Amino acid sequence: MKSIKRFAIVTVIFAGLMILLIWLLAFSIFFAEPRGLLVARILSERLNQNVSIVGGVDLSIDERLFVVAKDLIVSTDTTASADLVKVDKLGFALDWRAMLSKEVRLSDVHADGAKIEMRSGGHDSTAPPETDSADQDAKGFEFSSLSETLQEVITDRQIKLSDFELIYQNADNGLDFDLQLSTAVAAQKEVGAPWTLTAKGNLNEQDLSLEGTFQANQPFSITATSDQIDLQIDGAPAPDGYGSGFTAKISTEVRELAELLDILKLQKTISGKGTANATFNSLNGKQSLGGLDLKVSLDSGESVTLTGDLGELRDLNDATLEVDISLYPSDQMPSPAKLRRDLKLTGFEMDLTAQPDGIPLRKMKVQTNGFVLNTHGKGAPPITVSQIKITSDGLLDLGKVGLRIGPPGSYFVVFDGSIGDAFQVKDIEFDATIDLPTVILLKPGQFQNSEMLGKVVGGFHLSGDSKTLALSNFTAKSQGTDVLQLDVTAASGNLLKLSDNTFDVTADVPSGAKLLSALKLPPVSTGKIKFGTKLSNDGTKWQSQTQLSVAKSDLNMSLTAKLDQSPPHMGGQITSSLVRLIDVKHITAMIRELSPSDGGKKKPDSIFSNVTLEPVTTQMLQSGLDMDVAIDLKKIEGVVGTSAVKTEFILKIDKAQLGPVKFEYDGGHFDVTGSVDLKNHPDIVKVKGNAGGWNFGTILKELHIKKRGSGILNATFNLSGAHKSIKGFTDTASGNILVSMRNGKIHTRLINLAGLGVFPWLFTDAHGKVAPIACLRAPLRFDRGNITIREAALETDKVQVVVNGDVNLGKETIDVTGEPRPIGKPLSRSPWPFVVSGSLKHPKLGLKKGSHRQRRSDGKTTPPEHRKHCIPDILQLH
Numbered sequence: 001m002k003s004i005k006r007f008a009i010v011t012v013i014f015a016g017l018m019i020l021l022i023w024l025l026a027f028s029i030f031f032a033e034p035r036g037l038l039v040a041r042i043l044s045e046r047l048n049q050n051v052s053i054v055g056g057v058d059l060s061i062d063e064r065l066f067v068v069a070k071d072l073i074v075s076t077d078t079t080a081s082a083d084l085v086k087v088d089k090l091g092f093a094l095d096w097r098a099m100l101s102k103e104v105r106l107s108d109v110h111a112d113g114a115k116i117e118m119r120s121g122g123h124d125s126t127a128p129p130e131t132d133s134a135d136q137d138a139k140g141f142e143f144s145s146l147s148e149t150l151q152e153v154i155t156d157r158q159i160k161l162s163d164f165e166l167i168y169q170n171a172d173n174g175l176d177f178d179l180q181l182s183t184a185v186a187a188q189k190e191v192g193a194p195w196t197l198t199a200k201g202n203l204n205e206q207d208l209s210l211e212g213t214f215q216a217n218q219p220f221s222i223t224a225t226s227d228q229i230d231l232q233i234d235g236a237p238a239p240d241g242y243g244s245g246f247t248a249k250i251s252t253e254v255r256e257l258a259e260l261l262d263i264l265k266l267q268k269t270i271s272g273k274g275t276a277n278a279t280f281n282s283l284n285g286k287q288s289l290g291g292l293d294l295k296v297s298l299d300s301g302e303s304v305t306l307t308g309d310l311g312e313l314r315d316l317n318d319a320t321l322e323v324d325i326s327l328y329p330s331d332q333m334p335s336p337a338k339l340r341r342d343l344k345l346t347g348f349e350m351d352l353t354a355q356p357d358g359i360p361l362r363k364m365k366v367q368t369n370g371f372v373l374n375t376h377g378k379g380a381p382p383i384t385v386s387q388i389k390i391t392s393d394g395l396l397d398l399g400k401v402g403l404r405i406g407p408p409g410s411y412f413v414v415f416d417g418s419i420g421d422a423f424q425v426k427d428i429e430f431d432a433t434i435d436l437p438t439v440i441l442l443k444p445g446q447f448q449n450s451e452m453l454g455k456v457v458g459g460f461h462l463s464g465d466s467k468t469l470a471l472s473n474f475t476a477k478s479q480g481t482d483v484l485q486l487d488v489t490a491a492s493g494n495l496l497k498l499s500d501n502t503f504d505v506t507a508d509v510p511s512g513a514k515l516l517s518a519l520k521l522p523p524v525s526t527g528k529i530k531f532g533t534k535l536s537n538d539g540t541k542w543q544s545q546t547q548l549s550v551a552k553s554d555l556n557m558s559l560t561a562k563l564d565q566s567p568p569h570m571g572g573q574i575t576s577s578l579v580r581l582i583d584v585k586h587i588t589a590m591i592r593e594l595s596p597s598d599g600g601k602k603k604p605d606s607i608f609s610n611v612t613l614e615p616v617t618t619q620m621l622q623s624g625l626d627m628d629v630a631i632d633l634k635k636i637e638g639v640v641g642t643s644a645v646k647t648e649f650i651l652k653i654d655k656a657q658l659g660p661v662k663f664e665y666d667g668g669h670f671d672v673t674g675s676v677d678l679k680n681h682p683d684i685v686k687v688k689g690n691a692g693g694w695n696f697g698t699i700l701k702e703l704h705i706k707k708r709g710s711g712i713l714n715a716t717f718n719l720s721g722a723h724k725s726i727k728g729f730t731d732t733a734s735g736n737i738l739v740s741m742r743n744g745k746i747h748t749r750l751i752n753l754a755g756l757g758v759f760p761w762l763f764t765d766a767h768g769k770v771a772p773i774a775c776l777r778a779p780l781r782f783d784r785g786n787i788t789i790r791e792a793a794l795e796t797d798k799v800q801v802v803v804n805g806d807v808n809l810g811k812e813t814i815d816v817t818g819e820p821r822p823i824g825k826p827l828s829r830s831p832w833p834f835v836v837s838g839s840l841k842h843p844k845l846g847l848k849k850g851s852h853r854q855r856r857s858d859g860k861t862t863p864p865e866h867r868k869h870c871i872p873d874i875l876q877l878h
Contacts, residue, residue: 006157039069040102043862049084050075057756064093064107088113095155098654157188157195162294164201174390175391176265176396179203181210189540194218203265217241219648228256229263238283245283248709257298271425272691287313291319299328313350317358323350336612337370344369347764349393352381354535359408370613387418396422412436417462425466434458434476438484438734443519452518454481458488462495483518484509493539503535512590521593526586538566551729553583567653568623573630580637601819614722618683620651621676627651631661636653654679656878660689668693674721685723691715696744711744711773719782730809731785739780740870744773772797777870785810795868798823802872805836814839817851819852824863829853 015482043051051153055070057752060126074085076646095105161184168177190196194215203226213220217237224231235248253276254260261268274296281288294306303326314350326347328334338345349365359378375382387399402452406412413434419426438453458476462469474490485508493500509515512526533546539732548554557601559572614622633645643663650657659673672689676682696711778792787807796799800823805816815837819830833848860877 039067040072043491064095066108067092067094078382084116084118086115086117090114098582104153105155106153109154109158110160110162113162113163116166117165117600118166118168120170140585154188157191159186159187161199162221164199173388174392176390177421179710180503184210190420194220204265206259206263217295227261228259233624237694245281247282247626248280250276250278250280257296266390266396267422272300272301273300288318289313294600301332302327303329311354317862318754319352319355319360321350321352321704323348325349334369337368338612338614339622340370342369343613350381350383371611374607374609375405377407379659380404383565388857391420395420398422406436412440415462421465428462428469429464430797432460432462436459438478438481438486439519440814442515452481452483453515454479456486460490467496468493471495471690482510499579501535501536501537501538503533505531507531512586514689516590516593519594524586524590524593526590527583529587537561542570549575550581550583553578553580555579557644559629568625570625570627570651573632576633576635578635578637579633583674600808615743619657621678621723622682625651626653627656632876633663636663636665641665641667642833646707664693667695683721683722686718688718688721690714696741711776712742713739713741713776715739721782733782734784735782737780737782739776739778741773741776744776775870778803790817791872791875795823800826800870801872807840809840814838814840817848819854824867824873826863827861828878 014772037053039057040051044240052073052075053069054073057070058068060066060518068089068091068301069087070089071088072085072090074512076540090110092109099551109539128161145271162182164179166177166179168179170176179201181199182202184197184199186195186197197210197212197214201210201509202209207228209225210223213219214220219234219236221235222231222233224844232251233248235246236543237246238244252275254276255273257270257274258268261270274294277291277293279291281290288307289310292303292306292308292310293833295775305324306321308321309319309338311320323422324347327344328346334342334344335344345366345368349367351361351363353361354488355378357360360380361376362381363374363376364382365375377821382404384402385398385400389397389399393396399421401415401417402410403415405414413432413436415430417428417430417433418463419425420429434869435457437455442453443457455478456476456637457479460474461472463472464470471490473490476486476488477718478484478486485506487506488504490503490650491501492498504531507530511528513523516523528549528551530547530549533544535542536546536561537543540563542559542563544557544559548556551591553576556574557572559570559576561570562568565824573722613619620627627649628651629649631645631647631649636643636645641664643665645661645663646662648661655678656676657673658675661673662671663669668691670689670691671693672687674685674687676685692712692714694713696713703761715737717735717737719733719735719737721729722731729739773794774797776794778794779790780792781790785808787809789803789805789807792803794803799820800828801818801820803816803818807814808817815835817835819833820826830852835846835848835850836843837846838844846859854874856874856877862878863873869871
């Protein structure tokens, strides 16, 4: 009996000790750390994450086991060197009965002081170097499995957070987000219902509210709102579930960009508003963005519109995009620029269209208020931007910007550089290389290369900002040809204002004929051509020196402009020791061959369109300069004689005048004065003067007319018209020209035969090869491109031919009637009246049906006693 008592006492003592030991192990503070290790292991196995509990676990029990874990850490590896989650205090109730069945059932889950840090990029990146972060995130936080796990583990379907913080930092792009939520609740009303998230806090110190709904393999929705930003994301799983991918429609409205800049930790250098809509697709490891519609408008007037589909995000060749950047509001566009000083950049347009062959079509327009520059072709976008980063001082740094001009694979100019401050367009640094076929400089539009012409290679550097853009180290030289040698160097302190410039160009063409032959054009024997010009300015003074020589002719121009006085003044001189007219003829013919000819039709794909800039001559007249340029051509050499020209060009406040210009050669003389009334008619030039002594035979030969003739032509003229171009002048000219000729003859007698009523086609030149031209008098009236010919007369010793009609220079048409009659018999019939009509370039010559008689309306029929030569006889009757 005594032994039984002792055994019972020992048993009770042992049981008490065991209970005390179990209590100490389960609930005593002394064993908090071992409990933490045990709970961490269970959570790691169940949540498939590496969980550690540094501060241990406190337990209390009634019907449920209450657990409070302190300093809980969830990491990506066993070393805990890449922490995903830190929680100061995590509490929950654990169903200890379920634990007996090795199941985890939690309730009353709450976390205080949770902190998630995600850092990537740079030398401190916590991501393993060979790991794709997107794949890693997908593996670690697969949405579907997480939702199912939560539903199985959290029995009361609710998780509460307080003082939650999420930090994301990317050293590569400078993104730095600090999301702090004072409260957050994730809850599920009933089994099978979506989980809902409600949270309030701030993002980078900007107030933020979050709401969302999530459900395994069902659509989800996320809404984030702040004072000035609304973000809505509506997503749905792929047909095979979230494990395969998902689709998310994203919609954002930013009512004030300043708040977005604060969130992105950017300097608030711009203000405005914007919207963005897109659909993000992730399927089987590939991501694409479609239905993109981005619109941003700044308070300063600029706007950006981006629409299209990016396709596969890793392959821009799969993109179809339209980008429109406008630097001014549509109702405040700058007026069309006529002068280069008024030129302003107004915007950009770029189209990129994906193609089945994988090479996209692309177009780009650079828009100004003076012209539009068009580029088009196939290949990657002409403008590419990468390595975008937010700097520590709040600037948007475009670390790598490229611009390609020219056909894909054979770019003419390649820009590579960076823009340190994209919003204010500062810290611009670009290096450019030049490699273009020489043929493009001589025949724009011909993009095929020519081995004989070689190419032009070089480069330059640009640096500065939107107000001061410096050009340095500009060089361009010919390479691979002996047909043309070109050498260009240049620099500019500020390209935008054309200040502190130096420009030096030399060009040497050993043979103009060889150059034209290389271009597959008719050769012109110009001889050797040399050109050189030097230009410099220091902001207040411009200087230029230009030399041109063609064969034996030379021309030198020296100009100096002083801009620091009022009004600015330009002076200089144009001199030549010898100008041979044959050299002028050759170089003019060469320029005509090189000039583009489109048959009067504008090419739809012209590189320039909407051009409003005035020609250089017009801009010079409107520049406000005072000019005084002396012209001294010491010797002008014709076929049989020489002459000289000494005159000046004067430009004052209200008048510009060239001349009088007087010179003689080969028996002819020229006396002309040109002037512009800058005050009242700045667009009109008046040309007044006379010319005489010109050989009719030489003119017929130059016009390639088969019939030969001779005679001395004279003319007086007084015309006015637009001075923008020669064609512009002829299309707008108004005034009079009187052409006359004396002592002439023409190598045919058909005029006499037709005027005397004899069938002209029955006769040949064997009956008389030459008909003397007694005189010619042709008054021409110009009226804005229309030439009216009234009562023009040509006489032989037997016949007077009277011509009337019209020539339209704008439409290039002619409609002229000629009536030959015997001298002094205006009332007799004209047996063979003729008509010249149709295209001015290819007119048709025909005979009018039947003879024609004319009468005076006043009935006068008596010829004068002494008739006047080359005045229509019908006008001399009395």
